[in-house]
Amino acid sequence: MTAHVPTRPGLLASVATLDEMRVALSAGVDIVDLKNPAEGALGAWAPDALSEAVALWRAAGAPGSLSATVGDHPLDPDLLRAAAERTAATGVPLVKIGFTFGDGARLPPVLDALRPLARETRLIAVLFADQAPDFAVVPQFAAAGFHGVMLDTADKAAGGLLAHMGVETLARFVATARAERLITGLAGSLKVADIAPLAALRPHYLGFRGALCAEGRTSALDPLRLAAVRDTLGGRILA
Ligand SMILES: O=C[C@H](O)COP(=O)(O)O
Numbered sequence: 001m002t003a004h005v006p007t008r009p010g011l012l013a014s015v016a017t018l019d020e021m022r023v024a025l026s027a028g029v030d031i032v033d034l035k036n037p038a039e040g041a042l043g044a045w046a047p048d049a050l051s052e053a054v055a056l057w058r059a060a061g062a063p064g065s066l067s068a069t070v071g072d073h074p075l076d077p078d079l080l081r082a083a084a085e086r087t088a089a090t091g092v093p094l095v096k097i098g099f100t101f102g103d104g105a106r107l108p109p110v111l112d113a114l115r116p117l118a119r120e121t122r123l124i125a126v127l128f129a130d131q132a133p134d135f136a137v138v139p140q141f142a143a144a145g146f147h148g149v150m151l152d153t154a155d156k157a158a159g160g161l162l163a164h165m166g167v168e169t170l171a172r173f174v175a176t177a178r179a180e181r182l183i184t185g186l187a188g189s190l191k192v193a194d195i196a197p198l199a200a201l202r203p204h205y206l207g208f209r210g211a212l213c214a215e216g217r218t219s220a221l222d223p224l225r226l227a228a229v230r231d232t233l234g235g236r237i238l239a
Contacts, residue, residue, distance in 0.1 A: 097123060097126060
C-alpha cells in the first residue's frame with residue numbers, strides 16, 4: 001500500500017474470527033481488518049488470535065494488507081502505547097488506534113508516547129465522525145510518524161458516517177490528510193449506496209463491517225454481502 005492517490009478506494013473488511021478472515025481473503029479484499037465488533041467500535045482480538053491471523057495471512061502470500069484495532073481506550077499515553085505495542089508485537093503490519101478528544105491538549109503526550117512505535121510499525125489514527133473531531137489534529141499525526149488517518153463512527157446506533165458529516169466536510173478531511181501524505185480511510189456503518197459518493201472523494205479505502213453481515217455488525221460475515229460490496233467497489237486495487 002502506498003500513499004499515491006488511488007483511482008478508486010480499496011476495500012477494508014473487518015472480520016471477527018479466523019473463519020471470517022478466510023472468507024475475506026477468498027473474496028480478495030484489500031485490507032483484512034481484525035476487529036471484535038462485540039467489544040465496541042475498535043474492539044480488539046486477543047494477542048494469540050492476532051498471531052494466528054498473521055500466520056494465516058503470510059501463508060496465503062500476504063495479499064493486500066492486514067490491520068488490527070487496539071481496543072477502545074481513553075486518551076491516555078500509557079494505555080494507548082501498551083495496547084498498540086501489544087498489537088504490533090504480533091506482526092500485524094497496520095495498527096489502528098482510536099483517538100477520542102475532549103481536551104486537545106491531551107493529544108501531544110499521547111503522540112510522544114507512540115512516536116517510537118511509529119518508526120517500526122504503520123500506525124493508523126482513527127477519528128470518530130460522531131465526536132466532531134477537529135481536522136487541525138491531522139498534521140500532528142503526520143508529524144508523529146503515523147502512516148494514515150481514517151474516520152469511523154463510535155456509536156454504531158447513531159447513524160452512519162454521512163449522517164454526521166456531509167460530503168464537503170469529508171472532502172476536506174481527505175484533502176487535509178492527503179496534503180500530509182497520509183493514507184486515508186472512511187468508515188462508519190457504510191452501506192452499498194454510500195460507496196459512489198464516498199469513492200468520488202478518492203480516499204485510499206472504505207471500511208465496512210455492518211453491511212457485510214446479515215443481522216448487524218456483531219452477527220456473522222455474509223459472503224454474498226461481502227461480494228456485493230467488493231463488486232460495487234470494483235475488486236482489489238491496493239498492492
Ligand atoms: O473499520 C471499519 C469498521 O469496522 C466499520 O464498521 P461498521 O461498518 O459496522 O461501522
